Amino acid sequence: MxxxxxxxxxxxxxxxxxxxxxxxxxxxxxxxxxxxxxxxxxxxxxxxxxxNRDELIDALWDHVITPYFEATHAALTGLAPDAQLRALVDFLFGPQMARNEDDLVIEALISGAMHDVRLRGRIYDSYSRLEREIAKTIREAVPGCESAESLQLAYALICMAFGHSTLAPLPFPASRPAGLKVLAMQMIEALRADRAGQAAGR
Missing domain, CATH: 1.10.10 (Arc Repressor Mutant, subunit A)
Known part of the structure; x- marks a missing residue:
């Protein structure tokens, strides 16, 4: 090679x-x-x-965000739908999302997007793609789950995961992130139970 x-x-x-x-x-x-x-x-x-500067910023965004998306995909590859969903939660609230210098870059770019419509669209495209991929994982693991509710839950999981990552440098006790992971699974199981109940009632 x-x-x-x-x-x-x-x-x-x-x-x-x-x-x-x-x-x-x-x-x-x-x-x-x-x-x-x-x-x-x-x-x-x-x-x-x-x-130029816009092309540099676009390339920088890809440089820092692509490893996260690739790692998420790798964590789910080859698993059955239910196992994929559990692996997804493990990934979003696990050590793979530990704080590092790239997070400072991501946050700076997102802040810059407040005043840059072009950059905002670029970043939105990335996160909306992630949202759709997570929603697809949810729908495949939860029979009867509709697109709108899977997207809503996917968005909630993304917000929880990135919020957790942002607060990670603060000295919260270890029970906080562990509890967040449990809450994420409870949200998924609540959706699963609701869909199962609807199917049984037909």
Whole structure:
């Protein structure tokens, strides 16, 4: 297998430098000059290997969010529907979602999206795709579950998981995240029982 191309190496180097810069200085403070200096390159290298600022931000978003989505997919691959749902909850509230520097980048980009319609749409596309994938997992494991309610529960699970990740650096007792995971499963089981009851009543 051949080595990655120089362009791929340079692009990865730039994105790592951009992530470090955004984590430290925020999105507004991460100029192309600052990122170029951190990467040991010139601003023209940034434009050559990644593109303009919007293209750099898009690439940075993919750089930090894609590993989470890939890990979520990997955690569910090859499992039966009910086992997939349990594995999903284990993943969302497990050590895989532990706080790291990429979370600072994700939060900075989401904050930047408040004033950037283009970036907001980009981020929304990613999270809505995740919401749909989680909703699909729910529907496959809960017979009779409709699309709207699976999406609502998927959104709730995403909010709970990312809220938990945001508060993770604070010294809450270990029972808090454990209780959150139990609550997530209770929500799923309540939906399952409701759908089973409806099916029995027909």
């Amino acid at each position: 051949g080595r990655p191309s120089l362009a791929e190496e340079r692009r990865e180097q730039i994105l790592r430098a951009a992530a470090q810069s955004v984590a430290r200085y925020g999105l507004a403070g991460s100029t192309q000059e600052r990122i170029a200096a951190a990467a040991g390159m010139s601003r023209s290298h940034i434009r050559h290997y990644v593109g």
